[in-house]
Amino acid sequence: MNLFRTIVLVAALVGLGSGLVLTLVQHFSVQPLIVQAEAFESQRDEAAAPKPHDHAASGEHDHLAAVKADLAAQKAHEAHAHDPDAWAPADGAERFGWTVAANVLSAVGFALLLVSASELKGGLTSWREGLFWGLAGFAAFTLAPSIGLPPEAPGVTGAALEARQLWWIGTVAATALGLALLAFGRSPVLAVLAVALIAAPHVVGAPQADEPPAIPRKLEHDFVVAVIVTGFVFWAALGALAGALRPRFGGA
Amino acid sequence: MSHADLRSSAAPAAGASSRAVSIVAAFLFGVIIIGGTGFAQMAVAHNAAHDHRHSIGFPCH
Numbered sequence: 001m002n003l004f005r006t007i008v009l010v011a012a013l014v015g016l017g018s019g020l021v022l023t024l025v026q027h028f029s030v031q032p033l034i035v036q037a038e039a040f041e042s043q044r045d046e047a048a049a050p051k052p053h054d055h056a057a058s059g060e061h062d063h064l065a066a067v068k069a070d071l072a073a074q075k076a077h078e079a080h081a082h083d084p085d086a087w088a089p090a091d092g093a094e095r096f097g098w099t100v101a102a103n104v105l106s107a108v109g110f111a112l113l114l115v116s117a118s119e120l121k122g123g124l125t126s127w128r129e130g131l132f133w134g135l136a137g138f139a140a141f142t143l144a145p146s147i148g149l150p151p152e153a154p155g156v157t158g159a160a161l162e163a164r165q166l167w168w169i170g171t172v173a174a175t176a177l178g179l180a181l182l183a184f185g186r187s188p189v190l191a192v193l194a195v196a197l198i199a200a201p202h203v204v205g206a207p208q209a210d211e212p213p214a215i216p217r218k219l220e221h222d223f224v225v226a227v228i229v230t231g232f233v234f235w236a237a238l239g240a241l242a243g244a245l246r247p248r249f250g251g252a
Numbered sequence: 253m254s255h256a257d258l259r260s261s262a263a264p265a266a267g268a269s270s271r272a273v274s275i276v277a278a279f280l281f282g283v284i285i286i287g288g289t290g291f292a293q294m295a296v297a298h299n300a301a302h303d304h305r306h307s308i309g310f311p312c313h
Contacts, residue, residue: 003274008281022307030307086295088302095303102304106289112282116275142309151309164311165291227309 006249007115013245014115015108018238022103025233029226031099034154037215037223041155044214107238110137115242117176121184123251127244134239136179142231144175144198148206151227155214159207171201 089095114137115124124130145168149158158164174197181194213220289301290310298305298312305312 003271004277007274007278011278011282026303026307031303034303034306086299088299098300099303099307102289102301103307106286106304106308109282109285109289112278112285116278116282119271119275119278146309149309149311151306152312154306154313157313158311161293161311161313168311227307230307231309 003119007112007119010242010245010249011108011111011115014111014238014242015106016104017241018111018234019100019104019107021237022107022230022234023100025230026099026103029230030223033219033223033226037153037155037219040215040219044155107234110141110235111238111242113137114239115246117180118242118246124243124246126247127240130243130246131236131240133242134235134237136176136183137239138232138235140172140176140179142228142235144201145171146224146228148202150224153213153215153220153223156209156220156223157211157213158209163207167201167204167206171206174198174201 089098114133118124118130118133124133148171149164149168152158178194178196178198181190181197185191185194288297290305290308292298302312
């Protein structure tokens with residue numbers, strides 16, 4: 001069978017399996033914290049929402065100041081609020097269904113990256129070998145970006161989204177490349193380069209927010225722990241499953 | 253010896269380059285999927301994948 005089809009088929013099966021594992025773990029670890037955090041988030045958003053000021057009470061002289069204050073409040077609100085007119089799944093089965101779909105789809109995407117990268121080394125041969133690739137995936141995709149950008153619960157406002165996405169992608173790429181150089185490089189020079197590559201994004205530093213979070217510190221902390229541990233279980237399952245399934249599809 | 257082995261020993265260079273094309277294509281396919289589920293900024297994509305994005309630790313909002 002053509003190698004492309006083999007990789008896609010293995011990744012589809014691995015993504016389905018590990019996406020369901022992710023859903024199961026997430027449902028009991030992260031999801032309750034998301035719901036708690038959203039209560040604080042909507043409280044803050046309501047507090048920040050512009051209130052119509054009382055024209056009769058405010059004299060004509062400070063009318064302009066009141067209008068300016070209204071505009072500023074509205075601008076601040078729009079800066080971190082979601083587009084209220086956009087479609088969103090209804091709470092309950094619909095919201096859960098979209099989460100399952102997104103979990104499985106992303107898991108297929110991550111499995112495509114892991115399986116195709118491992119083909120550069122001749123393809124996975126056992127679940128144990130796959131597990132180690134999965135641990136590397138956990139280090140690159142969960143641990144490394146979480147150092148500078150701890151997973152944000154709803155109500156935790158970060159810096160500008162584009163800047164954070166860029167730093168996240170750069171950190172994942174540098175860490176993955178660094179780990180590959182550490183594992184497969186054959187000289188001390190490459191190992192030194194790998195360590196520098198993994199450390200570099202943290203020397204540059206992640207873009208940080210200047211706004212305090214709207215949720216209690218303990219909830220913020222518990223959320224970070226839940227996401228990282230969930231990510232660990234997910235990547236372990238993804239890697240081991242990829243290693244177990246790949247040899248069944250021949251040498252390609 | 254299987255058919256695939258015969259073919260790859262007959263044309264090792266072609267085999268290696270088609271392996272490389274397959275690997276790169278599958279990798280890019282994965283990048284595109286994650287771009288959609290984790291990074292697309294359309295409000296609809298964000299809302300549908302909201303809980304998923306928070307659970308993976310993608311930058312969100």
